[in-house]
Amino acid sequence: MEERRGSLRRSAVALIGASWLCGAGEACELPPGARLESERLAISYRTVPAEIGVGEQFEVMLAVCPKKNFNPSGEIKADASMPEHKHGMNYRPSVAPLGAGRYRSQGWLFHMPGRWEFVFEVGGERLTDSVRIE
Numbered sequence: 001m002e003e004r005r006g007s008l009r010r011s012a013v014a015l016i017g018a019s020w021l022c023g024a025g026e027a028c029e030l031p032p033g034a035r036l037e038s039e040r041l042a043i044s045y046r047t048v049p050a051e052i053g054v055g056e057q058f059e060v061m062l063a064v065c066p067k068k069n070f071n072p073s074g075e076i077k078a079d080a081s082m083p084e085h086k087h088g089m090n091y092r093p094s095v096a097p098l099g100a101g102r103y104r105s106q107g108w109l110f111h112m113p114g115r116w117e118f119v120f121e122v123g124g125e126r127l128t129d130s131v132r133i134e
Helices: none
Strands: 012-015 034-037 041-048 057-066 075-082 094-099 102-109 114-122 125-133
Touching: 034 125, 041 114, 041 125, 057 075, 057 114, 075 094, 075 102
Parallel strands: 012 094
Antiparallel strands: 012 075, 034 041, 041 057, 057 102, 075 114, 094 102, 114 125
16 A cells, blocks of 8 residues: 555645635634644644544545744644554645635544544644543
8 A cells, every 4th residue: 555654644734825724813703513722723624424434535624824023934734643552644635725724634534443633734823632432
């Protein structure tokens, strides 16, 4: 499998232009979903379908809002890993911009049950969220 990865995870990367997010400091409303925040950034995401099954492909819909005085540049990365097992997914998901700070990431598959950690990186800012898959 060409897309198969070893213990070092590679992230899905989408290169995007300067207007990829709401302007820094402007009002930016996140759609419903899991919400992650740092001092410089807020993200919401949801999976499609909402319930993730072991060995079943799913998508991640992602919305990104920078906070005041944060102007991220260049790329967004999305990936997942199992920290207790020290490995990631077997396949690399793709990330495609939909406009206005929204993205669709396809090709996700959690190949075993347990705790998975979503990892989103935007302009050098890294946010994570854990989910348990049974």
